[in-house]
Amino acid sequence: MWDVIVLGAGAAGLMCAIEGARRGRRVVVLDHARAAGEKIRISGGGRCNFTNLQIAPDRFISQNPRFARSALSRYSQQDFIDRVTRAGIAWHEKTLGQLFCDGSARQIVDMLLRDLHAAGGALRLGVRPGAVKRGADGVFQVETDAGEFTARTVVLATGGKSIPKMGASDFGYRVAQAFGLRIVPTRPALVPLVFTDAQLDMIRPLAGLSVYARVGAEGQRIAFEEGLLFTHRGLSGPSILQISSYWSAGSAIRVDLSPGRDLVAQAQAGRAAGLGGRDLVNVLDLPQALARNVVTRAGLSGRLADQTRAGFDALWRSIHDWQLVPAGTEGWRTAEVTAGGVDTRDLDGRSFAARSVPGLHVVGELVDVTGWLGGYNFQWAWSSGWAAGQAV
Ligand SMILES: Cc1cc2nc3c(=O)[nH]c(=O)nc-3n(C[C@H](O)[C@H](O)[C@H](O)COP(=O)(O)OP(=O)(O)OC[C@H]3O[C@@H](n4cnc5c(N)ncnc54)[C@H](O)[C@@H]3O)c2cc1C
Known part of the structure; x- marks a missing residue:
């Protein structure tokens, strides 16, 4: 006893x-x-x-x-x-x-x-x-x-x-x-997020890349500014693990790939300063593969000078308010x-x-x-x- x-x-x-x-x-x-x-x-x-x-x-x-x-x-x-x-x-x-x-x-x-x-x-x-x-x-x-x-x-x-x-x-x-x-x-919770094959076509080419990002979840006021890691299965890194605890199935997460630094405003300033002849991908202050990715997701291509106002809006969303709905989490196998x-x-x-x-x-x-x-x-x-x- x-x-x-x-x-x-x-x-x-x-x-x-x-x-x-x-x-x-x-x-x-x-x-x-x-x-x-x-x-x-x-x-x-x-x-x-x-x-x-x-x-x-x-x-x-x-x-x-x-x-x-x-x-x-x-x-x-x-x-x-x-x-x-x-x-x-x-x-x-x-x-x-x-x-x-x-x-x-x-x-x-x-x-x-x-x-x-x-x-x-x-x-x-x-x-x-x-x-x-x-x-x-x-x-x-x-x-x-x-x-x-x-x-x-x-x-x-x-x-x-x-x-x-x-x-x-x-x-x-x-x-x-x-x-x-x-x-x-x-x-x-505190678990990597996974995505459908169609979404992974966009994410996988970046696998291994880590960036500083701000990540929030639909319907939640909280957001985390920490590292984000692209993986073969989806997204991971501290900011993603944190938001996974607040995320509910079927809802979107919102990713800002350059928090506190408006890259579209920077690009527009570059155009005004005479950089219009450069390829849009090359004027964005992001790792090259990610720059190409955000431009493609925005449905854009070509020179900075050729972009329209609607194009810049799409680019802004692609960089600063990328909304995507995870298919799920990696589950108990890796959840912290x-x-x-x-x-x-x-x-x-x-x-x-x-x-x-x-x-x-x-x-x-x-x-x-x-x-x-x-x-x-x-x-x-x-x-x-x-x-x-x-x-x-
Ligand atoms: C990979 C990993 C890394 C982590 N790193 C951190 C970190 O750095 N910082 C942090 O704050 N948190 C971290 N965590 C979370 C942290 O480990 C847990 O929140 C914490 O251990 C919970 O403490 P607990 O005593 O409630 O459970 P546990 O520490 O999990 O202890 C539960 C115990 O119960 C035993 N048990 C389970 N089932 C049975 C059963 N049927 N019969 C008998 N015994 C049983 C287990 O063997 C275990 O010894 C991490 C978690 C993981 C998985």
Whole structure:
């Protein structure tokens, strides 16, 4: 009989277990994987983008945008930065407030495992949980292939559905649902967008090219100015991953391939300055292949001097307001996170306890809170895990 069973030894589960154990609770963490914190280990290209200096609640997507506030303020990015620094892990800011380990993501996993051990928490890896039941006496029974575990508190921390090859599963969603918690439909987020063959005829010749772009989505006020990468399957890069979390199937994305610099106005000024004899493609301040692409998409050709006002309008749209409807996303195989999840209406924002099931808590990516790209999702895991750890 344990006090607390944490299901999932990822970022949120380990954080919760450490805090619970530090409060003197008898905590066991169960995970079906052979190693704990695998997503931490591979994250950020092996350097783990563990938080962001610019964490703010409006950078998290949820049906209830206010839900994340409490946990993010009670355990902030500064709290985690202090923890990493105290552990002697060197780190640096890469860009846009994103903090990475100087060395290896492994250091973050080791820090968490050391803390868990020091606090007296137990970790059982390679254990496959099955049914989770709650008896009339309020005690949970978790069946596993290594026997039954019992406790008055169970924390669901089995993470999202992305990258099934790494052990991701829908286990947590199923258990939450079986206990009557509502689920906001899940979808892959922070994920590359794919296109139809007809659209790919335009995109593929640019594969490998990366530009700085502003990307928005139809019906959304938000837009992201970051890198955009053309690929053989469609579009990727930070600006696309970011907007994928806001994009809904069937709607368009809007791309400005030269934000803050009106290339059509520049071309017109060039014509006035005597450059009219040059080929339109050669006067646009874009990589050559992209310049050719935007001119073709605008249905234009020939010299700068020969362009009409309507032609310039079409060129402007082609460069600064390129609207295209993705066929879909690359899906769970490459998505960095899962949007949607356990409905926050059914959870207490301070303790992460299920309102209708005493003793059941849900933390991390399983919850309907999805952060931006750049350390936001780990901060959510640390903050929600820490908050639940104070309550279990
Ligand atoms: C390739 C990649 C790179 C990423 N890079 C970053 C980054 O740099 N910065 C950032 O902020 N976020 C990043 N993320 C997102 C981040 O990893 C997650 O948001 C975060 O790990 C979620 O924490 P969690 O504890 O909720 O889930 P996880 O860390 O995924 O942990 C869930 C745990 O539950 C276990 N589990 C799953 N199913 C079962 C089951 N049925 N039985 C038992 N155990 C189970 C898993 O083995 C895992 O150990 C990245 C994600 C991916 C896929």
